Amino acid sequence: MTHAISIESVSKRFGSLQALDSVSFTVAQGEFFALLGPNGAGKTTLISAMAGLSRPDSGHIRIMGHDTVGSARQARMTLGVVPQELVFDPFFSVREALVFQSGYFGIRRNDAWIDELLHKLGLTDKAGTNMRALSGGMKRRVMVAQALVHRPPVIVLDEPTAGVDVELRQSLWAFVQELNQAGHTIVLTTHYLEEAETLCSRIAMLKKGKLLALENKDKLLAHSATREISLKLAAALPASLQPLKVREADGRHILQLADIARLEDVLRELRLAAVEVRELSIHETDLEQVFVKMMHGGRV
Amino acid sequence: MHGFMTLFKKEILRFWKVAFQTVMAPVLTALLYQLIFSHVLSQHVEAYPGVSYTAFLIPGLVMMSMAQNAFANSSSSLIQSKITGNIVFLLLPPLTALEFFGAYLLAAIVRGLVVGAGVLAVTAWFGLPLPSHPLWILTFAALGCGVLGTLGIVAGIWADKFDQLAAFQNFIIMPLTFLSGVFYSINSLPPLWKTVSHLNPVFYMIDGFRYGFFGQGDVSPWLSLAVVGGSFAALASWSLYLIGSGYKLRQ
Numbered sequence: 001m002t003h004a005i006s007i008e009s010v011s012k013r014f015g016s017l018q019a020l021d022s023v024s025f026t027v028a029q030g031e032f033f034a035l036l037g038p039n040g041a042g043k044t045t046l047i048s049a050m051a052g053l054s055r056p057d058s059g060h061i062r063i064m065g066h067d068t069v070g071s072a073r074q075a076r077m078t079l080g081v082v083p084q085e086l087v088f089d090p091f092f093s094v095r096e097a098l099v100f101q102s103g104y105f106g107i108r109r110n111d112a113w114i115d116e117l118l119h120k121l122g123l124t125d126k127a128g129t130n131m132r133a134l135s136g137g138m139k140r141r142v143m144v145a146q147a148l149v150h151r152p153p154v155i156v157l158d159e160p161t162a163g164v165d166v167e168l169r170q171s172l173w174a175f176v177q178e179l180n181q182a183g184h185t186i187v188l189t190t191h192y193l194e195e196a197e198t199l200c201s202r203i204a205m206l207k208k209g210k211l212l213a214l215e216n217k218d219k220l221l222a223h224s225a226t227r228e229i230s231l232k233l234a235a236a237l238p239a240s241l242q243p244l245k246v247r248e249a250d251g252r253h254i255l256q257l258a259d260i261a262r263l264e265d266v267l268r269e270l271r272l273a274a275v276e277v278r279e280l281s282i283h284e285t286d287l288e289q290v291f292v293k294m295m296h297g298g299r300v
Numbered sequence: 301m302h303g304f305m306t307l308f309k310k311e312i313l314r315f316w317k318v319a320f321q322t323v324m325a326p327v328l329t330a331l332l333y334q335l336i337f338s339h340v341l342s343q344h345v346e347a348y349p350g351v352s353y354t355a356f357l358i359p360g361l362v363m364m365s366m367a368q369n370a371f372a373n374s375s376s377s378l379i380q381s382k383i384t385g386n387i388v389f390l391l392l393p394p395l396t397a398l399e400f401f402g403a404y405l406l407a408a409i410v411r412g413l414v415v416g417a418g419v420l421a422v423t424a425w426f427g428l429p430l431p432s433h434p435l436w437i438l439t440f441a442a443l444g445c446g447v448l449g450t451l452g453i454v455a456g457i458w459a460d461k462f463d464q465l466a467a468f469q470n471f472i473i474m475p476l477t478f479l480s481g482v483f484y485s486i487n488s489l490p491p492l493w494k495t496v497s498h499l500n501p502v503f504y505m506i507d508g509f510r511y512g513f514f515g516q517g518d519v520s521p522w523l524s525l526a527v528v529g530g531s532f533a534a535l536a537s538w539s540l541y542l543i544g545s546g547y548k549l550r551q
Contacts, residue, residue, distance in 0.1 A: 014551075053391055054551040073394035081392055087385035091314050097389075103306025104393035146389060 002065040004029045004154045004185035005050065010059035012045055012209075019045040020056070021209040027187060027202075029064075029153070032180050034196035034217075035189045037206035038295055043189045044084055046206070047158050051081045063154055077105065080152035082143050084159045084189075088131040094118070094142050095127040098149055105150040117145040120175050137168045144172065148179075155179060157188040161195065173199060193288040205294055212294055220290060227257050229266070232279035240269050252279070304399035307390065311407030315373055322411065326369050327418035330361045334423045337483060347485040348516050358420070358428045359510040360482035363444055365419045367502060370412035370445035371452040371473055374404045378456025379465050387549070397544035401453065401536070408449025409442060416441055428513065436521050437512030443528045444505035448473070450535040457542050457549060476502045486518050501531045 005027040012020040020042045027033045035043050048054040050061050052068050052075065060067060066074035089097060095114065102110035118124045121141040126134060131142065140160065147155065157176070161169045169192075177199065180186045190196055196203060196217075203220055205212040213220060230252045231237075237245060237253050244255040244266070257263060260282070270277060315322040338354040347356035381387035390400065420428075431437055451473070459465040480502035486494050497503050498519075508524030511517035517524070543549070 048551070051392055052550065053388065055546065073396075076392060076394040079392075083385075083388050085385050085388075087388060089381075089386045089389070090384075091317055092310075096313075100306055100310050101389060101393070103309075104303050104390065104395055106302045106394070108302055147392075150393075 001029060003027060003062070004031065004064060005187065006060075006062040006065075007046070007050075008060045008062075010046070010049060010056045010061060012042075012049060012054065012056050018209050020049070022059070023206070023209070023211050024059075025204055025211060025214050027185060029185050030180070030183055031185055031202060032177075032200045033185070033187045034200035034203045035187060035206065036193070036196060036203060036291060037189075037212075040208075041206040042209040043206055044158055045209075047081065047156055047187075047189070050156060051079060052076055077150065078153050080147035080150065080155045082147045082155075082157045082160050084162070086136060086139055086143070086163075088134075088139050088142065090130070090132045093128050093130050094123055094134070094145075097131060097142060098145055101146045102149040107150060110149060113151065114145075114149065117148055120178075121145055122171060137164045140164055141168070141172070144175075153183070154185045155187070157186070159189055159191065161190060161192060169195075193291055194286070197286060205291065207295060227260050228283040229255050229257060229263065230279070230281045230283065231255065231266075231277060233270070234276035234278055235273075236275075238269055238273035238275060240273075241266060301399075303393065303395045304403050307395065307399065307403035308406050311373075311377060311403055312410055314377060315407070315411050322369070322373070323415055323418060326365050326415050327422055330365045330419040331422045333361055334358065334426060338426055347488075348514060351514050351516075352427060355427045355429060356485070356510070356514075357483065358423045358426060359513045360506050361423060362416050362419045363440070363506045363509045364477045364480075364482045366412035366416035366441060366445050367448040367477055367505065368473065369415040370408040370449040371455070371469070373411040374408040374449050374452030375456040375459070375465055375469070376452075377404065377407075378453065379459050379462060382456070382460075382548075383462070391549060397540055400543050401540050404453050405446060405449050405536075408452055409445040412445030412449065413441060416445075431513050432515035433512045433521075435512070437509060439525065440505055440509035440512065440521075440528065443525075443532055444502075444509065447501065447505065447528060447532045447535060450532065450539050453539045454535065454542065457539075457547060460548070476500055480506050481518065482506060501527055504528050 003026040007023055007025055009022045009024050010020050011022050023046065035046070037043050045054065049056050050063065050068060052072050055069060062068070063075040064078040066078060068075045092100065098114045098117070099110070102114065118127055121144060123138070123141055123145065126138060131139065134142065144160065160172060173195065176186055200217055202215065203217050204214045228246070232252045241255065244257065245253055246256045247254045255266065334357060337357055342352060342354045347353055381390070455465060455468045459468065479497065480500050481497060486497040486503065489497065504519070504524035504527040507517045507519055508521045508528065511521040
């Protein structure tokens with residue numbers, strides 16, 4: 001089956017800055033894919049190149065098999081992009097903005113779908129409101145609707161929940177999940193790692209224009225599963241366990257284990273030293289820890 | 301085609317929604333010029349035999365207003381979209397360079413013609429005779445707006461900031477329109493300045509347009525047509541090339 005997105009050795013340089021350095025990966029149809037990385041990692045540059053807003057210096061990008069340079073029109077028809085920056089046309093109402101956006105994609109009489117988008121995004125009662133009069137969150141919703149007017153099979157959301165209140169974030173994700181279940185391929189970048197962790201099945205991490213990791217989410221978490229346990233003891237930590245200790249917090253010893261199976265060894269040592277365990281808890285690694293670790297140079 | 305029609309309609313609505321500023325204001329400015337210049341100069345100058353200065357001034361003011369507003373329409377729309385960032389909504393869809401260019405151009409021509417009609421309506425009663433060649437009038441009105449509308453597209457794409465666009469307007473467009481024979485016949489100029497005026501394409505727009513009203517001009521309307529038509533073709537090709545190449549629009 002054709003890949004929803006195929007990126008082949010894409011490089012892009014702005015002056016002395018290597019924004020993208022030979023990035024390659026593919027996204028399958030129907031995937032929910034996260035693109036993560038700190039500011040300046042090249043996420044937006046990559047999205048711009050997918051959307052035809054910028055042209056790679058070398059390499060190719062195909063959206064549903066259409067080259068973004070050679071078959072730009074078809075590629076754009078199959079892609080819906082929600083840009084990161086909050087932008088709007090102050091001259092028009094919400095409905096006008098959506099009717100115009102449909103028209104640019106060559107679609108006439110799109111009212112039924114526009115009504116549905118307005119409804120799903122909670123914008124129905126704002127349809128006649130001028131864009132200027134909307135709150136930031138509402139403007140963001142309109143941008144999502146604008147990206148979907150042509151029912152693109154591939155949808156890219158660049159930081160869609162930045163500066164958006166909790167309620168909207170939840171309703172937006174519910175809607176995006178619904179789109180994904182209906183068969184749309186979703187790619188998102190986000191600063192909220194828990195969003196990527198809950199929603200996405202596969203994750204790419206970028207740093208300084210390079211692809212640092214590309215994994216199934218569970219695999220990524222499992223790889224870096226240096227689990228930590230927190231122990232509250234009745235006596236001092238036995239000397240044999242000192243090498244495992246990473247820190248102390250609230251009178252608890254935090255030990256790092258390479259594998260959860262090593263827990264048994266720890267408990268045996270404690271029994272041998274006759275130290276009573278008052279409290280024991282296990283901390284699972286989350287994406288945020290993996291992310292921070294990778295961005296500080298550690299490879300998974 | 302529907303993409304072009306949509307963008308054209310959007311561009312028309314954009315200036316029409318603020319018509320007080322985009323149509324009424326330039327009409328009032330032209331009326332003030334007409335009142336002041338005709339009052340000061342009507343006793344002194346007869347531009348052509350049998351044509352009073354007051355009548356002579358009207359087509360010049362109409363063409364100047366059309367030209368300036370056609371330029372303002374495309375250039376300000378583009379720079380606003382670029383600076384606010386909403387141009388992205390035009391760059392994401394599959395609009396062709398020709399659709400993009402055509403929509404901005406046609407909207408600029410419409411704005412120019414609407415302003416021109418307004419200026420004509422408020423100044424004609426100062427003594428404009430019935431036009432002797434209406435077809436020349438329409439041809440030069442449309443082409444003149446086309447040239448400046450296209451120049452506006454080029455300037456709007458090129459400029460990164462409002463002050464760059466203002467510089468373009470104040471240091472190129474304004475001198476070209478003011479020194480084009482709006483307020484005087486270039487036959488009244490010393491030979492050097494007469495020659496310089498012949499290098500200004502706006503002069504030919506105004507002269508050809510004026511010929512349509514009075515049946516006489518400084519040069520033949522055919523020469524004016526060739527210069528204005530040639531300028532349009534050159535600017536349109538340049539503008540299409542810029543849009544197609546993504547200059548300053550797609551990094």
